[in-house]
Amino acid sequence: MIALVALAGGVGAVLRFVAEGLVTRSVRAPVPLGTFAVNVTGSFVLGLVVAATAADSDVRLVLGTGLLGGYTTFSAASVEAFLLARSRGPRALALAASHAAAMLACGLGAAALGLRLG
Numbered sequence: 633m634i635a636l637v638a639l640a641g642g643v644g645a646v647l648r649f650v651a652e653g654l655v656t657r658s659v660r661a662p663v664p665l666g667t668f669a670v671n672v673t674g675s676f677v678l679g680l681v682v683a684a685t686a687a688d689s690d691v692r693l694v695l696g697t698g699l700l701g702g703y704t705t706f707s708a709a710s711v712e713a714f715l716l717a718r719s720r721g722p723r724a725l726a727l728a729a730s731h732a733a734a735m736l737a738c739g740l741g742a743a744a745l746g747l748r749l750g
Contacts, residue, residue, distance in 0.1 A: 633694075637697055638698070640698025641702035644699040644703035651666070653666065663716060664712040664731075667705060667712055671705065671709060671735055672735070674703045675742040676746040677700060678704075678746065679748075679749075680747075681695045709735060714728070
């Protein structure tokens with residue numbers, strides 16, 4: 633089981649790298665939208681996984697903890713918010729705080745929607 637979770641985590645990390653890069657290259661924005669998109673889509677899919685695998689904790693462990701744990705990233709979002717706050721002039725702190733709050737709200741909403749649909 634440990635090997636499966638680790639393998640799924642590696643796959644999730646590669647998926648994050650690809651998805652984040654696609655969004656970052658496609659959309660110019662004053663905030664890091666790649667990480668935002670990854671975390672919100674990951675929250676939605678995790679909601680689906682939790683709802684759909686209520687009776688199978690092994691599948692939930694591999695997909696939720698492994699794949700989606702590797703796909704989503706709290707640490708990168710935290711560092712990006714810090715760098716955003718530090719580097720953008722007098723309104724930078726407000727922009728960083730708004731971005732972080734929006735990511736949290738959208739992530740929670742996406743997870744709730746995933747749970748409901750799952």
